[in-house]
Structures are given as structure tokens and as C-alpha cells.
Amino acid sequence: EADIYQTPRYLVIGTGKKITLECSQTMGHDKMYWYQQDPGMELHLIHYSYGVNSTEKGDLSSESTVSRIRTEHFPLTLESARPSHTSQYLCASRAGQGNTEAFFGQGTRLTVV
């Protein structure tokens, strides 16, 4: 079982609030990712990181921001939540070397009302 954890699992929050979704992994992986997934739809990459102090935007434009101050921690922040941000957010990590598989957390289901 993969050691990657996301909190909270579910979040219902009002419009305009600032939120941070947490993601931590204990595998020492260099590469970490945030994907967004709507019901019945494919995963879309919104952010990724190669290592500490490295962050890049993914293919899907997102108003969220990320930081990577420690190897094991990759939080995602929305400064002002809107209903359009309602979605499932999935965090993943993989080892830096080779063409290895990515391991996913259980996800955070965000609902903005």
C-alpha cells in the first residue's frame, strides 16, 4: 500500500474562503503531482514538482498554487474558493529515477457553495 496521504478527505466551504489541501508522502519520492478529476472524467494535471523548491503548472489551467518546501509535503492552496473549483483533487508521487509508476492518495472531494 502506498504511503501518501491527503487531508481532508471531504471539504464543504463557502465562496471566497481560502483553503489548503494537504498532501504528504513518506516514500522519499522526488516527484509529486496534483491532478483534478470531475465525475466520470479523466484526470487532468494541474501542478507538479521535481523536488524541493521546484513547482510547475500542468496542462489544465488552475487558479490554485502549490509549494514544495519539504520533500514529503506538497500542499495546494486556493486563495478565494469559487463554485467552479468544486472537484476531486488527487495527489500523487513517484520515485525520481526510471520510468516508475505513480502512487496516488485517496483524494480530497472539494465542494464550494
Next chain:
Amino acid sequence: EDQVTQSPEALRLQEGESSSLNCSYTVSGLRGLFWYRQDPGKGPEFLFTLYSAGEEKEKERLKATLTKKESFLHITAPKPEDSATYLCAVWSGGSNYKLTFGKGTLLTVNP
């Protein structure tokens, strides 16, 4: 741009009725093809990695195969607990930072 197409979108089987799921891909230099299982409301769970044409991997009732253009996930004598969405993803030489996912196949196995 890398593309992954999975078919069918949904498949309903009776318990014990074997079948196959398809994943067709277009990439610039395949470095790996990955199969995941995703249960409702949860993150994808890793199943297999395939790296080269002709490679096969097995796990319980599942067997994954790879050709130069597609991969199959064969399900032998499925059980209701095999019901899930099965996702295919590719890692290519044209994109060294991300997996490109298909939309998945929703498998339902009726008792």
C-alpha cells in the same frame, strides 16, 4: 501530443464471464504504460506497468498485455469485487513529467 483512448466506456459482465478492456495510445516514444483501478470517490490504485511490446503481467484474475499501439487488460472469471473504473496511462519520451490518462472503463460485474 500524447493521446490515450480506452474502450469500451462501460462494460457490464456476469460473474464468471471473462472479457477484455482496450487501451489505444499515440505517443512519441513510449517509456511505460500503466494500469490503475479506481473505486468511486477514491484515488487510483496501481496495478501494472508495461514497458515494451510483447510484455505481459498478471495479478490474480487480471492480465495486462502490450503491443506497439495498444494494451489489453484481460479479466478472467470476474467477481463482483472487480467492479471499478480501470484507467490506462502512458509515460512518453515527449513528456518527461506527467502521465497522460485515458477516460477509463467502468466495469460492473453482476453476481
